[in-house]
Amino acid sequence: MTERVVIIGADATGMAAASQARRMKSAAELEIVVFERGHFTSYSACGIPYWVGGDVDSRDDLIARTPAEHRARDIDLRLRTEVVELDVPGRRVLVRELDGGGETWWGYDKLVLATGATPIRPPMPGIDAAGVHGVQTLDDGQALIDTLDTLDAKAERSAVVVGAGYIGVEIAEALINRGYRVTMLTRSSQPMSTLDPDMGELIRKAMEGMGIRVVTDAEVTAVHTGDDGRARSVATSDAEYPADVVVLGIGVRPATDLAAAAGLPLGPHGGLVTDLAMRVRGHENIWAGGDCVEVLDLVSGSLRHIPLGTHANKHGQIIGSGVGGDYATFPGVVGTAVSKVCDLEVARTGLLEKDAREAGLQYVTVTIESTSRSGYYPGAALMTVKMLAERRTGRVLGVQIVGREGAGKRIDIAAVALTARMTADQMIALDLGYAPPFSPVWDPVLVAARKAAMAVRKDQFVR
Amino acid sequence: MTERVVIIGADATGMAAASQARRMKSAAELEIVVFERGHFTSYSACGIPYWVGGDVDSRDDLIARTPAEHRARDIDLRLRTEVVELDVPGRRVLVRELDGGGETWWGYDKLVLATGATPIRPPMPGIDAAGVHGVQTLDDGQALIDTLDTLDAKAERSAVVVGAGYIGVEIAEALINRGYRVTMLTRSSQPMSTLDPDMGELIRKAMEGMGIRVVTDAEVTAVHTGDDGRARSVATSDAEYPADVVVLGIGVRPATDLAAAAGLPLGPHGGLVTDLAMRVRGHENIWAGGDCVEVLDLVSGSLRHIPLGTHANKHGQIIGSGVGGDYATFPGVVGTAVSKVCDLEVARTGLLEKDAREAGLQYVTVTIESTSRSGYYPGAALMTVKMLAERRTGRVLGVQIVGREGAGKRIDIAAVALTARMTADQMIALDLGYAPPFSPVWDPVLVAARKAAMAVRKDQFVR
Known part of the structure; x- marks a missing residue:
């Protein structure tokens, strides 16, 4: 018998889930129906600022896969359709055709919520004005x-x-x-x-x-x-x-009004709460992912809402595997992000000071300046690295980097180290890529680790 | 009573050891004598090709710290002096002044061997010719x-x-x-x-x-x-x-003739064998580090000779701590290196296929192509990532990357993951920095991990 999965939302999570499920199940085994309120699918929202600024030529460049491409793979994709009600016990959704055409109930065997996030619009005079x-x-x-x-x-x-x-x-x-x-x-x-x-x-x-x-x-x-x-x-x-x-x-908030009205569990930030396989807690046949869910922060142990395309894609992949009958999990995040401001690269991973305090963690902080390349190599540029390490244990809790070319992606060193729950002392010993065009002999992240390890030791002594 | 440490070699390891020891002990507590055969101290040998090519203006740019700077910190640095004999039971070294002045025995309480490496010159006609x-x-x-x-x-x-x-x-x-x-x-x-x-x-x-x-x-x-x-x-x-x-x-070989003549333990590659605190095995008061030692390869479990400035500096720091009475260790390497050829960035970490075979490890390999940035972002360039993962366990054994700008230092992601003994599956879940100017939604290293995890699963099934 053909099963039907209904997917709500056709951006990163929804379409990654659809594609992955289709890789695993034929159209005879699994009918995949996707409802999308907007006009587009599978696009990079993160790319919008660059399109506005002119670095990216056209809207189409931001679209990874068009509706036609999805449909060619036996995915029943319906644009300009909004799911206005979810009936969990009845396993059905009420779908409205936005360009006229009324409302219809669609039954499902499996459901994927990929409704994304809604920009926060503070209620104030003029907020809805043109411009x-x-x-x-x-x-x-x-x-x-x-x-x-x-x-x-x-x-x-x-x-x-x-x-x-x-x-x-x-x-x-x-x-x-x-x-x-x-x-x-x-x-x-x-x-x-x-x-x-x-x-x-x-x-x-x-x-x-x-x-x-x-x-x-x-x-x-x-x-x-x-x-x-x-x-x-x-x-x-x-x-x-x-x-x-x-x-x-x-900023944005999780778009979970539909789910909330249906009684699905929401977390402290208003996002859906899932298990590690991205199934909505308590619901064997409902998955959720992307900007509408909360994720486990592996450093603080608490739930966070982190709307980011890279997580949304992973969630979709994992959900698609689950829908298709395979096994995959999303263990959580460490809170990595990178961005560019003018010619500055800006990156962070793990906890800020306020996050650490909120989690009940005590810490030392250090901030160092170093260069992206060996000081004598052309193009060597200053960067600032701040590191938080836990008191007593020395576990690295967070790293922030601001610098020029070559600074931003260095955050990945710390992101992996945080995932592995390394201490500052363990980080000092890391065998990172060194050559004059790429790094000083001590990579800036290691310089920070060295100083953090010293601060942890000094702290042991003092208190 | 004032102790004396004698350090042989005044490049990265020797001078880092001297500096670190001096930070911990005053001149009244510890006399630091350094013998160096050449004219220079603390320079970046890795920078020589860039000096030859004109990217670096002058020789002095490659010198991190001059003899005068070291001497100002109460380090008795003697250039153009060669240690020609080491008397371990007598705790003394025979020192020859290369610019005339004869030979003298110097006693030591502690000894640091930082003699570096010697370029291999194949014995053939003309090898010593001018030019x-x-x-x-x-x-x-x-x-x-x-x-x-x-x-x-x-x-x-x-x-x-x-x-x-x-x-x-x-x-x-x-x-x-x-x-x-x-x-x-x-x-x-x-x-x-x-x-x-x-x-x-x-x-x-x-x-x-x-x-x-x-x-x-x-x-x-x-x-x-x-x-x-x-x-x-x-x-x-x-x-x-x-x-x-x-x-x-x-290539080079460890410069260990002096140590060998004194009966100190050498490993399979002719380098000195040390414990984790960089003390020569079996000798409480002799340390060695840098290009003249062998290091533990954490992936294969065997000893390797890896002459590289970044290790040499770390060794020096650790040795200086030990000489100064503190505690620090060098746990080993994963074999990371990065380089630039024309506009290609080239990097590797962990084991090559031949290394893995030699270590008795069986593996699957995958090779993928992806881009350094989101495909639509200006400057996105192709890179090739190859990954080795162990059969059965899926543990990542090695990664090689060749690509253009932004490719090389991505090796650090894998270097940290190898240190943490992650599997390809664990790597897929890594929370790496994502934004269009820095990475596609799936970082190329994660794309490789995903494919490697699949190859490991397929291999389970087949055999």
């Missing part, structure tokens, strides 16, 4: 680019970016490259609140050096509009900033 | 550059590089950049025998693309000289190659 954009989906990106295209003719044009996470910072850079006067507003004490404030300070300097105005500790209160109903400025409790266009990069 | 150079020491590098400077006036000038390891390949590139017609001769079936032949083939193509003539399976039989006694050509059993200058990059 105010999110950058979460390709549709969002297209709308922003359409707005920018109409504004390009203006000699003096201003933009406000609200929020200073990865997306906010990347968009700010994209907009300055397009000739806007850019103001970035953030509630945090420094941009890039995915770093500790002392490291975020380095980002602020780089952004200001590029001509971006960075306003921290800013509480946005309203978007003011002109007579045409379009955004004109953004107000905070202290001031007002001109804005022909406003981009919201405040 | 034949090694590139092991700064003195060697200076001599080569002096020769090149005199040849620069010649319109047509040819060079032969014998050996195709890292140094040979780097020097070949340096010489072609200086306008030489370069032939590289190697006994191996491919250049870069630190890689498997299938990966070495990629290096050969890159070198040939640069105009370097690569002759493999070549047995060098003689250097022919002109009437002036200078090198003119290099003969193999099959042919003869014009050579105004000949550079030997055949």
Whole structure:
């Protein structure tokens, strides 16, 4: 008998799951139906800032696989269809055709929730005005680019970016490259609140050096509009900033309204809670993954919400294996991320100081400066590495890196070491690639480990 | 009472040991005497090819710390002095002043052997002719550059590089950049025998693309000289190659004649054998490190000789701690190395196929191609990753990477994973830094791990 899997959402997780399940089961064994609210499939949302900034030529470049390609593999993909209700005991979903056509119940044997995340839009006057954009989906990106295209003719044009996470910072850079006067507003004490404030300070300097105005500790209160109903400025409790266009990069929350209404279990951040095989806890035949779930943080032992394409893809792969009858698990994350701001590379893995405190961990911190290559080799550039190590045990809890070319992906050294629960002392001994064009004799990450190991020892002695 | 440590050799290991010991003990507690045969201290031998090629301006750039700087820290550093005899029971060394001044016995309480390695010079006619150079020491590098400077006036000038390891390949590139017609001769079936032949083939193509003539399976039989006694050509059993200058990059052997004569224990590769704290086995008060020792290969469990500045520095640090009364160990290596050939980055860690066979390990191999960045991001470049994983257990045994910018240091991911004895399956789950300018959604190393895990499973099934 043919089983049916219904997949809700056709981006990274949903389509990776569909593809993997199809690799394992023929159309005679498994019918795969995918419902997607938007117009696109399998695209790189992470690439949107680069498309806006012009580094990526066209929207199509961001699409890894088109609907036609999926359909050619016996995947019944339905765009512009929204699942509006989930009936878990009845094993069925209510599907609405967004471009007219009414609603229909679809039964399922297996269900995959890949509904992604929703950009946070703070409820304030003017938030829905024309010229105010999110950058979460390709549709969002297209709308922003359409707005920018109409504004390009203006000699003096201003933009406000609200929020200073990865997306906010990347968009700010994209907009300055397009000739806007850019103001970035953030509630945090420094941009890039995915770093500790002392490291975020380095980002602020780089952004200001590029001509971006960075306003921290800013509480946005309203978007003011002109007579045409379009955004004109953004107000905070202290001031007002001109804005022909406003981009919201405040962050996202898991899109789990549907799941919540159906009584599925949500975690502390509003994401679905799954087991290690990405099955929704307590439900043998429902899987969930990507931006709508919470993941286990292997360093702190707690659940986190980390919307990131690389996890979404892995989840999809694992879910597809499970749906297809095979076995695979997602053990958890260590919280690695890397980004580029101007010519700075910014990376982190593990816990920030505040994360560690929240987890009940006590730690020492060290910060070092070193170079990406041997000091005498052309192109050697400074980088700053901060490391947190646990008191007593010396276990490395987190690493943050800010530097120029060659700095960012060094975070992977720490990411693997954190996964293996290495101590700073163990890291010192790591046999990393060395040659003058690639690293000083002591890789900067090892310099930090050496100093962290010393700080741990000193701490033993003092207290 | 003041103790005396005698250190033989003033490059990375010797001077790192001296510095670290001095950090821990005052001059009143510990007298530190260093004997060095050459003219220089603490220099980067790995940087010599870049100095020859002009990427590094001057010899002084390669010197991390001058004799004067060391002496200012109460280190009694004596250049141009050679230790010619070691009397272990008598705890003394016989020291010859090379620029005249006779021989003197020096007693020691502690001894550090940091005598480095000696370039292999195959015994053949003409090997000692003018114009034949090694590139092991700064003195060697200076001599080569002096020769090149005199040849620069010649319109047509040819060079032969014998050996195709890292140094040979780097020097070949340096010489072609200086306008030489370069032939590289190697006994191996491919250049870069630190890689498997299938990966070495990629290096050969890159070198040939640069105009370097690569002759493999070549047995060098003689250097022919002109009437002036200078090198003119290099003969193999099959042919003869014009050579105004000949550079030997055949490799090095541990410089352990002194230690051997004193009855200290040598390993299978002729290097000193130490315990984990870098003390020569069986000798409480004698340490050895750097290019003159053998190190434990953590993957195969056997001893290897790996002359590399980064290990030498670590050894020095550990020895200095031991000499100073503290505790530190060097657990071993996984065999990581990285290099640059033209615009190719070349890296390896762990075992080659032949190493694995020699260690009695059975394995599967996979080779994948992927890109350094998201495919749509500017500058995304192809890279090839080869992975060996053990049959049955799936433990990753080795990784080799050849690619362009951003490829080389990715080897560190595998180096840490090998240290943690991860399986290919465990590697798939690694939380590595992802953003379009830095990586595809699946990092190339993870793509290889995924394929390797599949190969391991397939192998279980078949046999």
